[in-house]
Amino acid sequence: MRDDVFLGPDRYLAWRPAAAWRPAMSAGWWHWVASTDSLTARLIDAAHGDFGVRLLTQRLDRPRRDEALALDIPFTQRVWRREVALCAAGNPWVVARSVAPLAQLRGQRLGQLGERSLGSWLFRQPDLERGPIDVTRQSAPFHVERGPWGRRSLFQHGRFQVLVQEFFLARMADELNLPRR
Numbered sequence: 545m546r547d548d549v550f551l552g553p554d555r556y557l558a559w560r561p562a563a564a565w566r567p568a569m570s571a572g573w574w575h576w577v578a579s580t581d582s583l584t585a586r587l588i589d590a591a592h593g594d595f596g597v598r599l600l601t602q603r604l605d606r607p608r609r610d611e612a613l614a615l616d617i618p619f620t621q622r623v624w625r626r627e628v629a630l631c632a633a634g635n636p637w638v639v640a641r642s643v644a645p646l647a648q649l650r651g652q653r654l655g656q657l658g659e660r661s662l663g664s665w666l667f668r669q670p671d672l673e674r675g676p677i678d679v680t681r682q683s684a685p686f687h688v689e690r691g692p693w694g695r696r697s698l699f700q701h702g703r704f705q706v707l708v709q710e711f712f713l714a715r716m717a718d719e720l721n722l723p724r725r
């Protein structure tokens with residue numbers, strides 16, 4: 545499938561376990577894509593502190609079909625959707641889309657996150673569980689900028705779950721002298 549094919553809400557991104565992409569992925573990108581700690585913390589370090597979260601969208605919505613399948617919810621169930629650009633020196637390096645079933649939101653007040661990183665809240669939850677990392681070579685279907693890799697994982701905290709999808713942009717590869725893939 546060509547990477548630049550626009551994937552409408554009912555199309556599927558081709559996700560595979562991270563290990564399946566290991567042979568095709570450079571060591572430099574594996575360091576970013578397969579890491580299980582906070583991406584925000586890594587970006588702050590790589591950007592020498594000149595980092596910011598730019599809120600693109602935050603609203604109630606329907607999940608994409610691949611999101612509903614990953615969350616194991618009906619396609620018709622409403623979700624909280626948040627899309628951000630994670631920026632270094634004001635330039636987007638990663639675009640992220642997080643989706644959480646509305647029915648499981650109880651007092652997390654995620655709507656008030658604003659320009660604070662979702663990770664700053666997630667990684668403070670003591671019983672946080674993170675599922676395996678899936679990877680795609682397709683670019684973010686919700687953003688105009690292309691990139692070499694996307695990853696997603698499901699975070700669980702009690703009954704609450706959120707699917708976090710992060711798409712690394714070509715600009716990040718250029719500015720960190722990472723290989724194309």
Ligand SMILES: C=C(O[C@@H]1C=C(C(=O)O)C=C[C@H]1O)C(=O)O
Pocket residue numbers: 581582583584585597626627628630638640641642660661662663664666708709710
């Ligand atoms: C999950 C994390 O939070 C990051 C920040 C996000 C946000 O602010 O919406 C979304 C996904 C992540 O890239 C992280 O830091 O690893």
